[in-house]
Amino acid sequence: MEPGEVRNELPPPENLALSQAWLWTKAVMVPAERLLHGPSAGLPDALLLLVALRNVHRAATMALRHMRNPDAKEHLTDAVAQFDAALPGLVQARDVVEHFDEYVLGDGNMQRRLKREAASNGDDLSEAELAERYAPRLRGTGRHPLISIGPHTIDVTRAPNAASWLLARIYSAADLEQRQPLELPRASRLVGREQ
Numbered sequence: 001m002e003p004g005e006v007r008n009e010l011p012p013p014e015n016l017a018l019s020q021a022w023l024w025t026k027a028v029m030v031p032a033e034r035l036l037h038g039p040s041a042g043l044p045d046a047l048l049l050l051v052a053l054r055n056v057h058r059a060a061t062m063a064l065r066h067m068r069n070p071d072a073k074e075h076l077t078d079a080v081a082q083f084d085a086a087l088p089g090l091v092q093a094r095d096v097v098e099h100f101d102e103y104v105l106g107d108g109n110m111q112r113r114l115k116r117e118a119a120s121n122g123d124d125l126s127e128a129e130l131a132e133r134y135a136p137r138l139r140g141t142g143r144h145p146l147i148s149i150g151p152h153t154i155d156v157t158r159a160p161n162a163a164s165w166l167l168a169r170i171y172s173a174a175d176l177e178q179r180q181p182l183e184l185p186r187a188s189r190l191v192g193r194e195q
Helices: 013-037 043-066 070-086 090-098 109-120 127-133 156-179
Strands: 137-140 145-149 152-155
Touching: 013 043, 013 156, 043 070, 043 090, 043 137, 043 145, 043 152, 043 156, 070 156, 090 109, 090 145, 090 152, 109 127, 145 156, 152 156
Parallel strands: none
Antiparallel strands: 137 145, 145 152
16 A cells, blocks of 8 residues: 555454554553552543543444454453453443533433432432532542542552453454454453452
8 A cells, every 4th residue: 555545445343443442541541550650630530541441441342343253252242241340330430421511410311310219219319419429539549549420439450450451352352353263262350350
């Protein structure tokens, strides 16, 4: 291909997902490093970390949607489940960050659900109470920071390893998809996940 020449077709979707996973894994490392070792901007770094982690997850699900090899799909499905178990509540916490315009007013999806549940029990939650419950917070210690949003808490110490681990699983699933081996390599378990 000549310099400046435009391709007429896209690379395989799993390769595109892998490149996005790589970019977002690198994006995880910057705020995680600052939160864990300083100097950190505090909550702004925490919010950036949530978005980057969610996009590593999104890249994995993108790859899954386009895979045809059952072994590759099984491999990556298991990896996504382990990632979710290592960082429970990540998707919901990121939703609060992404839809801040609703959550700061006490009118996010999870807040409306909570308000309906409270009303069915005879309780009334104000928008201010709901906004306070879902306000992002950075807590814990300098060595063990935690990001809390609503009932969800993300352990920052797990973020770098979880993102790198999922990236490696996306890579191995993409490799399986393209070469269709006879036997699936045994995947290691996600480090830092409590059994």
